Amino acid sequence: MSDIIFSAQNISKFFTQGKKTVRAVDDVSFDIADGEIVSIVGGSGCGKSVLAKIMLGLYHQDKGVFLYKGKPITNTREHWNEVQSVFQDPFGCFNQFFSIRAQLKDAFGILKNKPSKQEIEQRVDEALLAVNVKPSDIEGKYPFELSGGQMQRMLLARIFALKPKVLIADEPTSMVDACVRANILDYLMKLKVDLGMTIVFVTHDIGLAYYVSDRIFIMHEAKVVDQGKPEDVTQHPKSQQTVRLLEDIPDINREWIKK
Numbered sequence: 577m578s579d580i581i582f583s584a585q586n587i588s589k590f591f592t593q594g595k596k597t598v599r600a601v602d603d604v605s606f607d608i609a610d611g612e613i614v615s616i617v618g619g620s621g622c623g624k625s626v627l628a629k630i631m632l633g634l635y636h637q638d639k640g641v642f643l644y645k646g647k648p649i650t651n652t653r654e655h656w657n658e659v660q661s662v663f664q665d666p667f668g669c670f671n672q673f674f675s676i677r678a679q680l681k682d683a684f685g686i687l688k689n690k691p692s693k694q695e696i697e698q699r700v701d702e703a704l705l706a707v708n709v710k711p712s713d714i715e716g717k718y719p720f721e722l723s724g725g726q727m728q729r730m731l732l733a734r735i736f737a738l739k740p741k742v743l744i745a746d747e748p749t750s751m752v753d754a755c756v757r758a759n760i761l762d763y764l765m766k767l768k769v770d771l772g773m774t775i776v777f778v779t780h781d782i783g784l785a786y787y788v789s790d791r792i793f794i795m796h797e798a799k800v801v802d803q804g805k806p807e808d809v810t811q812h813p814k815s816q817q818t819v820r821l822l823e824d825i826p827d828i829n830r831e832w833i834k835k
């Protein structure tokens with residue numbers, strides 16, 4: 577039991593706008609085990625980000641049971657001590673008016689047991705090196721002085737520094753070119769291998785998911801329509817949507833899928 581990180585039992589999340597109700601997540605069930613990399617794959621608007629936000633405690637399900645390590649999420653601040661996120665837009669996550677290093681250091685403020693100043697400096701240096709950035713290269717730099725790809729790395733550096741138990745990465749590769757994308761995926765796998773992190777990776781590209789995941793969930797119209805090991809999902813797709821997603825893989829990622 578203790579090695580289950582997230583457990584969803586028939587969860588649904590609705591949004592009501594005027595007379596219209598949108599089913600963002602509809603009767604979804606799954607378990608995610610400690611140390612797994614699970615990808616949630618599906619087209620735009622199928623409910624991936626809403627599901628990711630439920631995992632982060634930003635939304636509460638309207639129906640069903642959702643547990644983190646066997647308990648409902650009640651205190652979001654406490655939850656964020658262990659469960660953190662990397663989102664699509666790295667610039668939106670950093671303040672333009674403070675240096676990058678200052679913000680990496682400030683990030684430790686979220687932790688219940690804040691390390692000493694000296695340890696924070698050291699962990700920031702180690703985290704930068706973990707994403708192949710020389711600390712001196714960003715010294716005194718502000719977000720606007722970095723490229724999108726470099727900023728994505730800074731987001732990942734923050735994760736390497738804080739070492740959360742769980743990472744929710746919602747389309748972290750969508751704004752970057754293919755080379756940086758491959759790098760980010762390698763860093764995700766490094767977080768799993770080096771730190772034993774549990775990672776939920778949200779993407780519309782089943783090719784990327786195949787590359788990094790222990791398991792893949794395919795979402796379509798608010799439901800999980802297929803799930804399993806990457807080889808099983810890609811070689812024996814159980815839904816029409818899986819087949820369609822396999823057809824839509826950019827050629828550059830296709831080579832990753834072993835035939």
Ligand SMILES: Nc1ncnc2c1ncn2[C@@H]1O[C@H](COP(=O)(O)OP(=O)(O)O)[C@@H](O)[C@H]1O
Nearest residue numbers: 591598599600619620621622623624625626627
């Ligand atoms: N805060 C919100 N208010 C109303 N509708 C929302 C909200 N967030 C998401 N939705 C709707 O829920 C559905 C799923 O959205 P989302 O999870 O963001 O999709 P995606 O798979 O692209 O990440 C979409 O129809 C979206 O318009």
Ligand SMILES: [Mg+2]
Nearest residue numbers: 624625626746
């Ligand atoms: Mg989304």
